[in-house]
Amino acid sequence: MERHRESRWGKARVAGLGIVGALAAAALVAGNAAPATAQATYEIEPREPEYLYERTCGYCHGHNIAPIIRGRQLPAAVTAAIVRSGMGAMPAFKPTEITDQELQALTAWLEASEADPEEHGA
Ligand code: HEC
Numbered sequence: 001m002e003r004h005r006e007s008r009w010g011k012a013r014v015a016g017l018g019i020v021g022a023l024a025a026a027a028l029v030a031g032n033a034a035p036a037t038a039q040a041t042y043e044i045e046p047r048e049p050e051y052l053y054e055r056t057c058g059y060c061h062g063h064n065i066a067p068i069i070r071g072r073q074l075p076a077a078v079t080a081a082i083v084r085s086g087m088g089a090m091p092a093f094k095p096t097e098i099t100d101q102e103l104q105a106l107t108a109w110l111e112a113s114e115a116d117p118e119e120h121g122a
Pocket residue numbers: 053056057058059060061065066067068069074078079082083087088089090091093098
C-alpha cells in the first residue's frame with residue numbers, strides 16, 4: 001500500500017515537470033514572437049498633416065469634388081468627428097487608415113491653415 005502511494009507521487013511529480021517544461025517552451029515561443037509584433041505596430045512613423053491632406057483629403061477637397069476646408073478655421077474636433085464618421089458623399093476613415101495621432105495633428109493643422117488660392121471648392 002505504502003509503495004503504491006509513493007509511486008503515485010512519483011508520477012505526479014513527473015507530470016508536474018512536464019507541464020512546467022511545456023509552459024517554459026511556450027514562454028520562449030511567446031517571448032520570441034512578441035517583440036516582432038510590437039515593432040510592426042509601433043515603429044510606423046506618423047505622417048505629416050500636409051502630406052496626409054494632399055494625399056487623402058485633397059483628392060476631393062480643393063479639387064472641385066468637395067467644399068474648401070482650408071483657411072476656414074474649422075474646429076479640429078468637428079473635422080475629426082466628420083473624418084471618423086463620414087459625411088454625405090465623403091467616406092469615413094478608420095484609425096487603421098489615419099491614426100488618432102495623425103488625425104489630431106491633421107485637424108489642428110487644418111484649423112490653423114491659410115486658404116490656398118489654387119484650390120477650387122465644389
Ligand atoms: C472622396 C472624397 C473626399 C475625401 C477623400 C475627403 N472628403 Fe471631406 N467631404 C467630401 C464631401 C463630398 C463633403 C461634403 C459632404 C456634404 O456636405 O454632404 C465633405 C465634407 C467635409 C467636411 C465638412 C465641410 C463643410 O463645409 O461642411 C470636412 C471638415 C471634411 N470633409 C474633412 C475632410 C478631411 C480632413 C479629409 C481627409 C482626411 C476628407 N474630408 C476627405 C468628400 C471627401
